[in-house]
Amino acid sequence: MKNRVKSFLSVIAGKYKGRRLECADGVRPLTGLSKKSLFDILTPYIGGARFLDLFAGTGSVGLEALSRGASQSVFVEKSPRVAELIRKNFESGGVDTGEYDIVPVDARNYLEHTSEKFDIIFIGPPYPLMLDKDFMTLVFNALKPGGIAVCQHRTGCDFGFPQKAARTKVYGVTTIDFYINE
Numbered sequence: 290m291k292n293r294v295k296s297f298l299s300v301i302a303g304k305y306k307g308r309r310l311e312c313a314d315g316v317r318p319l320t321g322l323s324k325k326s327l328f329d330i331l332t333p334y335i336g337g338a339r340f341l342d343l344f345a346g347t348g349s350v351g352l353e354a355l356s357r358g359a360s361q362s363v364f365v366e367k368s369p370r371v372a373e374l375i376r377k378n379f380e381s382g383g384v385d386t387g388e389y390d391i392v393p394v395d396a397r398n399y400l401e402h403t404s405e406k407f408d409i410i411f412i413g414p415p416y417p418l419m420l421d422k423d424f425m426t427l428v429f430n431a432l433k434p435g436g437i438a439v440c441q442h443r444t445g446c447d448f449g450f451p452q453k454a455a456r457t458k459v460y461g462v463t464t465i466d467f468y469i470n471e
Contacts, residue, residue: 298349301325303356308382310347313371323460327439328353330456330467331409334437335359338408341431343396344418348375350411355388362388363405367395400427408433412440425450429470438468 300308301324327350328335336358342351343365351362366372372393379389392399396414410428414420428438429452442448444464454466 298347300349300353300356301328303353303358305352305356305382305384308352308356308384310349310352310378310382311374312347313368313374323441323463323465324350324353326458326460327465328357330458331437331439332357334409339363339406339433341365341405341407341410343399343410343412343428344414345375345391346371346413348378348391350413351389352379352384354409354411355384359409360388361390363407364389364391365396365399366391366393369393397424397427400424400431403431405431406433406436407431408436410436410438412438414442416443416446419446420448420450422449422451424448425452425468429468432470434470436470438470440466440468442466 298310298312300306335354338359340351340354340359340362342362345351345364345366348364351364355362364375372391375391410432432438442464444459444462452468455469456467458465
């Protein structure tokens with residue numbers, strides 16, 4: 290039997306800095322450089338924000354938001370196995386349970402049924418998944434006025450969203466688009 294090496298990520302800054310998160314097999318987390326750049330851009334908006342992490346995977350993006358001052362993060366991850374790993378990572382890392390909620394459902398289903406509003410919504414779908422053009426409309430329905438939606442995707446991928454990105458950053462195979470709910 291082959292020995293498998295566990296993969297870990299770390300929180301970059303803030304009150305949970307250095308906390309390690311175990312990665313589930315098949316999950317493609319946001320790289321350290323991309324995550325640092327993302328939060329360099331979001332820093333002025335994070336304090337006290339309600340943060341939604343769609344397609345949460347490891348939960349590293351929403352946890353980074355909490356670490357940097359977001360008041361609450363909601364993690365939406367449809368895989369029960371991966372959602373449970375997020376929970377275990379947070380419990381072992383001492384993350385305050387009052388700061389987060391983990392919802393084990395499909396991102397579209399969550400958006401179609403939530404009445405909650407968020408200041409920042411991060412969308413990080415698996416690269417093979419193609420979001421339809423109406424997906425961003427659902428995101429905007431859950432976004433407070435003036436809120437920011439951030440979509441991470443494979444460079445060259447075009448979801449055909451009717452909303453225009455206010456800013457785009459490219460990191461090799463990864464592109465991050467920023468949308469403002471004006």
